[in-house]
Each structure stands twice: as structure tokens, then as C-alpha cells.
């Protein structure tokens with residue numbers, strides 16, 4: 057799509073990690089880039105706050121959602137249900153509310169790009185909250201792409217990517233996890249935020265892409 061001085065892109069979750077990389081790539085283009093997250097005062101689990109946010113931003117061309125990276129681990133039998141529901145309220149329901157509100161003010165030619173994750177289609181015991189949340193987003197994106205056409209709606213599904221999402225881990229354990237993954241993945245490396253950012257740019261720029269799940273996961277799904 058052509059970017060002009062009037063193009064408005066909104067990156068929810070753009071204050072960190074993958075979203076920050078998308079926001080910096082879009083900032084190289086003409087137009088305005090709005091970034092929001094809890095640290096800028098927007099919690100996407102608060103539907104009224106999301107509606108008010110889009111009122112302030114005005115008409116937009118592109119919405120990118122990367123917010124909500126945490127979800128409790130655990131088996132179906134023992135997972136903390138309260139934490140699991142809270143994770144859904146942010147990543148799944150928050151994303152849905154963002155799409156509903158953004159679609160109201162989106163200009164012709166607009167796009168919405170969600171974020172899922174490779175666990176949506178990889179079976180790893182103890183990760184079902186992430187799997188279920190991401191699979192739900194991947195299913196919904198296809199329905200939304202029909203319901204909101206000719207707006208184009210896609211989802212980028214990242215594999216393990218080196219971002220602030222892992223800053224809570226001890227440095228050694230984190231590096232060991234990245235090294236182990238790099239040694240196992242067909243691509244021979246883990247993702248960098250800039251690798252994943254290219255998927256959102258592809259979804260925005262290619263006018264023939266809608267309802268697509270764009271896997272950028274170093275081959276995790278063929279491993």
C-alpha cells in the first residue's frame with residue numbers, strides 16, 4: 057500500500073519487542089505512527105479505554121496488535137485458571153476489541169494485523185493457554201477478513217524471538233534457552249524482532265493478502 061503524509065498507523069504493544077521493531081520500520085515511511093500500551097496509559101483489557109483511545113486517534117489506515125506476551129504455563133489439569141482467563145482477557149479479547157473499534161474509523165484500503173505464535177499449531181504439553189489463545193486468534197482472523205472485507209486482516213505467527221518478554225528470566229538461563237533453540241531450529245537461529253517485523257510490513261504492503269497466517273518461526277513447525 058502507498059504511504060503518504062496522511063497515513064496513520066497504530067501499533068498496540070509498540071513500546072517493546074516485536075511491536076517496537078514494527079513501529080520503527082513504519083516510522084521510516086511517510087505518515088504518522090501511534091504507539092500504545094499500558095506504559096502509555098492504554099490497557100487493552102479495558103474495552104471502554106480502547107474505544108476512547110480510537111476516538112482520540114481519529115481515522116486510521118493500519119492497526120498492528122502485538123500486545124500481551126504473557127500467559128501462565130501448566131497442564132490443563134493444574135493451570136492457574138484465574139491467570140489463564142486474565143491472559144485471554146488481554147491477548148484474545150483485547151485484540152478483538154481493538155479490531156472492532158479500529159474498524160469503525162478505518163479508511164478504505166486499511167489493514168489490521170494481529171499476532172499469534174507458533175504454539176498455536178505445535179503440540180507442547182504444559183503450554184495450552186498460549187496454544188489456545190493463539191489458535192483462537194488465527195481462527196478469528198479468517199472470519200474477520202470475510203466480515204470486514206475489503207479491509208484486509210492477517211495474523212503474524214512468530215517463533216521464539218529475542219525480546220523483552222524474556223527479561224524476567226535470569227540471563228544465563230535465557231541465553232541457554234536461546235542457544236538450545238538455535239541449535240535445534242532448521243534456520244539455525246532464534247528470531248530477532250526485526251525478522252518478525254517484516255511479516256507485518258508484508259501484510260500491509262501486499263494487496264492480495266488477507267485472512268492469512270504468516271509464519272515466521274525459523275522452521276519450528278516443520279521440526
Ligand SMILES: NC(=O)c1ccc[n+]([C@@H]2O[C@H](COP(=O)([O-])OP(=O)(O)OC[C@H]3O[C@@H](n4cnc5c(N)ncnc54)[C@H](OP(=O)(O)O)[C@@H]3O)[C@@H](O)[C@H]2O)c1
Nearest residue numbers: 069072073074093094095100123124125173216217219221
Ligand atoms: N517473543 C517471542 O518469543 C514470541 C513468540 C511467539 C509469539 N510472540 C507474541 O508476539 C507478541 C509480542 O511479543 P514480544 O515478545 O514483542 O513481547 P514484549 O516485548 O513483552 O512486548 C509486549 C508489548 O505488549 C504490551 N502489553 C502487554 N500487556 C498489555 C495490555 N494489557 N495492554 C496494552 N499493552 C500491553 C507491552 O507494553 P506494556 O507493558 O507497557 O503494556 C509491550 O509493549 C505477543 O503477542 C507474543 O505472544 C512472541
